[in-house]
Amino acid sequence: MSLDPTITQPAPVLHPEVIGDRFEGAKDAEGRPLVHAEGTSKPIRARTPHEPQPRGARDRGNRPVDQIEAAERFIAATEHEKAHDERLWDMRLRRDKAAHALPEWEDMRALASQIKEHALANLDTYLGQFEAAAKANGVVVHWAADAAEHNRIVHQLLKDRGAKSLIKSKSMLTDECGFRAYMAGVGIEVIETDLGERIQQLDHEEPAHVIGPAIHKTREDVAEVFARTLGSDPTDTDIPHLASVQREATRPLILKADAGMTGCNFAVAETGTVVVCTNEGNADLSANTPPLHIASIGIEKIIPRFEHLAVFLRLLARNAIGTPMTQYTSHFRAPRAGAELHYVIVDNGRSERLGLKEFWTSLKCIRCGACMNTCPVYRRSGGLSYGATYSGPIGIILDPTLNRRKYSSLPFSSTLNGSCTNVCPVKINIHEQIFAWRKVMSEEHRLPFVKSEMMKVLGYVLARPALYRAALGAADEALRLLPHFVLANSLNTWTNKGRDMPEAPTQTFHGWWREHRGQTRKSP
Amino acid sequence: MRVGLFIPCYMDAFEPEVGVATLELLERLGCTVEYPVDQTCCGQPMTNTGCHQDAAAAEALFVKNFSGYEFIVAPSGSCVHQVRVNMTAIEQTPEVRAVRERTFELTEFIHDILKVSEFPWARFPHKIGLHYNCNSLRGINLASPSEIKAVPFSKPRALLEKVAGVEFVEPARWDECCGFGGTFSVFEPAVSVKMGQDKKFMHIARILNGAPA
């Protein structure tokens, strides 16, 4: 929303060079562009057709992720970065339009936050209720303490039934558990049915965004992946054609799959129902075609009743993609006649996170991705630069609970601007938690040596007025006297990344005060 | 009205003229302004890096310098946010709480406390694009941010509208972060520079394209 009530025209875009000439997506009967699912409202495409796709953070084992280095490479891939930035900003604007069309929007965010906090504060009760209802409906319920146990339980279910192939819809939880890699290791074929997730699977990359896993890829990148793995024509980059390549390649796999797996957006305690939202209908295919449906459920997905589900669903798609609903909203309460339904309820560190006073509210997250869309750092770095299943603002506050050391650097990939907190549909104070994680990392001595030493020195000098004045005086002199090349070298990050040193004024404010006001009033 | 003036460390060193203008404006508006000469910093560079223990001494010095003032005014939303919201590395005595509560950013002080509604001497016949510091905007509510559904308001704009000749042009993404982020600009320079360049482009594009129809 603009502060200027006279503004009704759209503003110039940041990267006009990636705005295409014609709208390529589906249109309605009158020929007007449609913008549902993850669609954009204007044609955005990279102009340089063969700019190689920038890859994600380098694998450094358990050492802290170097998000900065990956972000630099993303920015250097100028076409990818511009298109990525424009597209996600477009999603942010569409979110604003859909959200602000509801006069009750802010009330609903408050309600959603309260419902989730209540559910989390009474989580064991609701989990018990959910399990009892599910079992009464003929669902088999399993509990997995961690990722390894989740994978083992699912593997056992498949092995017991001689299942060799599994189709699945998008589930961040299964990504978190490293499910695909585990299954590959035990010889079970896993086929992702979500287009974006399938592209990433075929390209051996993690999802880059919770809603659009391949949101960082150009059509040329996708054509290259499909040519390599599905044998299609690498030069045919027409998007309906590429989508159809995947549809035709995946459909036979769906029809002969031995088992299907989905995630869970919401778990309704009162009826034991698992709710899954997709745009493609692939969760419904995965669940309804094979004789076995497994749903992986994070413990934090529990909500008490259907009346609460309505609040979340009215927020979710509007906040994520700017439409009132996703194309498909599926409710699984009991197995189909003649088929099996299993729930795997997963902890994997969530119960521990519940006990963290400053961070437990991150469990409210409903995986809408709006924080990623609005984050100016994420849009310019790409999701893969975070080197984790969860990226962007929510990733920064979740990932340290999954691996403290590896993700100790992520809380610093933020300007603390606070936009994420404002778009969060369940009012997680994301930027404040980012700030709080920095304190944790400092206290646990996980900061890079140079940084922590610099802070010690700064803290020392800034506590001593006379010393501070002397240091300023010396720096001023230095700034004025040293030739440019001495300052603009690789040790001085200020200049070597495209900035000039600020002009050093001839006098500080302090010096001006002494000269013009002549007072040396000390504090009373 | 007796006001303690706090000049941020970076302003003291690089933009003293902004400090001078702040002082002169407050005096013109009828305030008696004092500048405690032993002031240094609000502690933000350290707390923003998570190093709260390293900030404690600077925070204590701030309180010592500004204790007893009815109002403490700083021409910096980020420093004021640090003082009001994050100055917690020191024991929260009644004295500390009082200093923290009475610290105001210049615009909010003029708008909310002095309640100034006219600047009869002021004239600035130019097109201006307003840049909102993120701490000012989302931290201390200087204006309504674009994410939230609310009646739009802006304290800086409400004041600047009273200056003769001013014409506002609003850039695209008017409240997107510029990428400075304090220590972020030093430690994460590539993204910071890209954000800064983008912000500059947005303002220039809008100003060159003229005010919206």
Add this chain to the structure above:
Amino acid sequence: MSGREDILARVHRNRPAGDYALPLIPHFDIPGTEQGRLETFSRALEAMGGRFRRSSEMSSPLAWIRENIPNARIICSAVPEVPSDREWSAVRKPQDLADVDVAVVRAVLGVAESGSVLFTEAELKVNTLAYLAQHLVVLLDEGAIVPGLQDAYTHPVFRSARYAVFHTGPSATADIEGVLIHGAQGVRSLTVIADG
């Protein structure tokens, strides 16, 4: 069952202290549904890529299908109003519907707010009907359109059906460069014919 006990014990031990009361949920009005919801419903459906028709515009749903989806060879109908090429007795497993061109079903209700229609296993007969078919035609009683999602969730099917699903337009994705396509994995088109 020790995994379960450990998890629940940890959750119980770590639960946040404080009063986190469940809020009362007010009912929010949907504009354009005070009288007659058809207009709001049809506009919402079309914005999501669906098609809207009225039964009064056509001699029969079958005639409409023949005219508008001319290449349809196999029609599988779950409603008495439209004859089915596929004999239901021949459908033994979900995959048997893989060659269906047009599926015809009746919705439990419609939601004006979003243009959604609701099915359960009762309306679909076999759940994959609505996903393996290339096109979906939905008969919807005008009187069964509720204003919004809050109203829809008061319907008893959510407590009795094994499977319940809202369809809001056809299968769609914009996973590649944000370019919207229909028929991602599921139906390429969805048409609602309002009758009653």
